[in-house]
């Protein structure tokens with residue numbers, strides 16, 4: 001039976017009281033497999049909240065890290081330096097991590113539609129080739145940032161990128177076949193926000209880090225001694241949730257509407273986000289842009305690679321009140337709800353505007369005539385294209401050729417895999433034979449595919465991807481991608 005939030009916090013307090021009593025109790029606690037993480041030095045108040053999965057650290061909250069904003073300089077240049085670092089997730093236990101322009105994760109890149117940007121991405125001291133894929137961006141294959149544009153230690157990659165798409169929340173991460181899982185896990189990940197005239201005009205929260213908050217959710221596996229365990233296997237699940245790299249995060253918010261840009265940057269974990277007091281929030285955007293109108297929701301499912309923007313109305317709460325973003329146990333390993341981040345209302349703010357009624361004009365996908373159709377069956381460490389042979393990914397083999405500017409219908413089947421396509425955004429025609437719900441009727445580039453619920457979508461590529469710089473489609477469970485559940489295609 002799932003725990004309610006108040007049951008959970010009572011339980012945590014009980015564990016803490018027990019843990020505080022004697023050293024013997026402590027030892028018992030930390031040798032139990034359900035408590036995967038412990039700080040020996042500061043004796044945090046903490047407890048696992050159920051089965052063998054997620055452990056929450058309660059009591060000592062850490063302020064949510066807000067990644068620095070990185071915008072173009074006077075010469076339209078944006079510089080990213082991939083580097084090794086050390087991160088003390090737990091005091092006195094510095095662990096090797098990787099990051100861009102810092103030791104763990106990367107800055108939030110923010111650009112505007114119409115920009116032409118000169119990127120300089122270098123690998124300072126990571127002793128293997130990395131890459132920087134702009135997940136969600138409509139750019140030609142040569143600028144896409146996969147293994148075709150790998151960056152060896154000591155070298156630079158300098159793509160010129162035109163921002164041609166609408167306002168949206170994207171992200172960037174390393175994308176070297178066989179190594180993506182570890183590269184992302186170590187921290188070669190950042191958010192990539194596109195604004196446009198529409199997003200700048202709409203009456204929505206838009207002050208970065210104040211009421212427009214990046215929320216990158218990742219799970220990691222900590223050993224009982226506080227060291228970080230590497231991701232293993234296809235469907236790797238960690239025992240600890242981090243948001244923007246912060247363990248047990250808390251964010252102070254004002255008594256007003258706050259926009260969260262949610263990114264599931266986990267290796268394999270799916271979430272179903274909801275609020276601890278069971279109230280609703282508004283979904284305003286999918287991966288590729290705004291929905292036509294805000295949609296009121298109580299829970300929002302997100303598979304790895306997906307982004308969604310939501311608005312929480314904190315004007316309903318008193319100053320001093322807290323609210324948690326929590327998740328259901330989708331993977332069946334944590335024994336109930338678990339915490340993602342806590343919000344604390346700290347100041348009253350007057351005069352918050354209501355949400356806009358119209359935000360976008362997303363076309364109806366049924367209005368496009370698809371001139372070609374392809375099917376993708378996800379499974380067995382490979383993707384079966386058009387009922388052909390299921391072969392694991394090979395950099396040496398092109399799997400598909402797609403004419404440029406042609407509408408196509410793609411059908412994807414499989415069980416519990418998030419399917420992602422490079423180079424464009426798509427519109428869902430149907431999921432399990434039904435038209436998408438309003439909250440899914442937006443531009444997307446990653447979609448959860450469940451057993452018995454085939455997903456059909458319509459897409460069109462407007463940029464070229466040649467034999468020396470192909471695009472990829474794959475499962476965004478990074479262990480699956482690395483095992484070969486990926487294909488590549490040329491557009492021309």
Ligand code: C2O
Nearest residue numbers: 135175305420472
């Ligand atoms: Cu987020 Cu091909 O990846």
Ligand code: CU
Nearest residue numbers: 134135136422
């Ligand atoms: Cu991508």
Ligand code: CU
Nearest residue numbers: 417475477480
């Ligand atoms: Cu998969």
